[in-house]
Each structure stands twice: as structure tokens, then as C-alpha cells.
Amino acid sequence: xxxxxESGPKLVKPSETLSLxxxxxxxxxxxxxxxxxxxxxxxxxxxxxxISNSGSISYNPSLKSRVxxxxxxxxxxxxxxxxxVTAADxxxxxxxxxxxxxxxxxxxxxxxxxxxx
Amino acid sequence: xxVLTQPPxxxxxxxxxxxxxxxxxxSNIGAGYNVHWYQQFPGSAPKLLIYGNNNRPxxxxxRFSGSKSGTSASLAITGLQAEDEAVYYCQSxxxxxxxxxxxxxxTVL
Numbered sequence: 001x002x003x004x005x006e007s008g009p010k011l012v013k014p015s016e017t018l019s020l021x022x023x024x025x026x027x028x029x030x031x032x033x034x035x036x037x038x039x040x041x042x043x044x045x046x047x048x049x050x051i052s053n054s055g056s057i058s059y060n061p062s063l064k065s066r067v068x069x070x071x072x073x074x075x076x077x078x079x080x081x082x083x084x085v086t087a088a089d090x091x092x093x094x095x096x097x098x099x100x101x102x103x104x105x106x107x108x109x110x111x112x113x114x115x116x117x
Numbered sequence: 118x119x120v121l122t123q124p125p126x127x128x129x130x131x132x133x134x135x136x137x138x139x140x141x142x143x144s145n146i147g148a149g150y151n152v153h154w155y156q157q158f159p160g161s162a163p164k165l166l167i168y169g170n171n172n173r174p175x176x177x178x179x180r181f182s183g184s185k186s187g188t189s190a191s192l193a194i195t196g197l198q199a200e201d202e203a204v205y206y207c208q209s210x211x212x213x214x215x216x217x218x219x220x221x222x223x224t225v226l
Contacts, residue, residue, distance in 0.1 A: 044119060044218070045208075047216070050215075060215075100213075103153035104153075104165065107163055108162065
């Protein structure tokens, strides 16, 4: 059974960098594409970006200038960095298996990140 | 406003059939890109319900079905049950990014 678990700070100050890691169990990072998706409180879903272990990356154009994703096959996890955050970046951040051209399955349980001073 | 348009809410009585529409355009659904559907309960992550327009992952009841025609797609739920009350999202691809519908809240009366 494939499981994903997000981890990282739950509170980030405005203008600072949000950093999250998604640890994968039951599957190998090297085999698939992996993605980040967020959901602002009470709102819908927004795709952030997708990455493969071979280095193929795709980002949401609206976030591209602030987003970086990476993989670490030795730890079987992948990561998200979002710079210069504002209150608008407050959301539940999900990691999921899948690429920008496919479906997402499974998803991590999600982690609420709040941007506040 | 989402690139994919869904009704904010739908409702139905137990045992009934409901459909949830997902309206796109010629740059996403109409361009031939697949549509996927998710079910989300409060406080939980979305769960894949339908992939590739009309395919059910293992474990999803056959009461759930998907279809696609032109620039739109639909999710149908037959034999409605109280446990189906959730928010449903459609997803597709458009102009180099992945897009979701705004979500539809299904209420079982």
C-alpha cells in the first residue's frame, strides 16, 4: 500500500520560505512523477507542480517564479520550496503521486501551513 | 473562477441518481485531455474516484461512473447513499498546467 506523508513547519512568516517534504512508502520515487497541490481554507484545489526523479519538472505558471521542487531517491522523498510567501499562500498542502498530465493517486493526508507574523 | 466549471451544489434522495457536470473549453476537455474525478470529505484529502474519463480505481463502487463529450464531462452516482455526501472535483489539463473544477457539494437529502 502506497502512503505519502507531508512534513515541515506549520507556521511561516510573511516574506520567508515555505519548505515541505513528502516521504513515500510502498513505492519508489524513481519510478513515477510526484506532485504538490494546495487547498486554501474553504476553497478549491490548486496544482503547484510536478517532478520526476529523472529531473522532468513542470510548475503552475502563476507560482513558477517562487517554486522549486526536488527529489531525493536515497531518502525516497521529494520536497517543495515556495519563496516570498504571503497570507495568500496559507493553505493545506498535499503531496500526491502523479504528473501534470495524469491523475493524482494516492494523496498524502495534507498539512496546513499558515503564513503569519 | 476555475477553468473547469462545476455546479456549487447538487442534491438527491437516497437511492436516486445524480450527475455532476464539469464544463471546460476547447483548450482543455475539448482538446482531448482526460478528465479525472475526486471525492473529498471534510478534513480529509481528496480520493481518486474516476480516472481517464470513465475508469474506476480498484475499490470504487460501480455506482460511480464518468463520461465525457465535447467540452464537458460528467460524474454520475446511482443508488445514492448517505455516505456519498462529500465534495466532488473534476480535473483536466489546459495550456501547460493542471486544472481543477471549483468543486460540487453533494447533499444526500
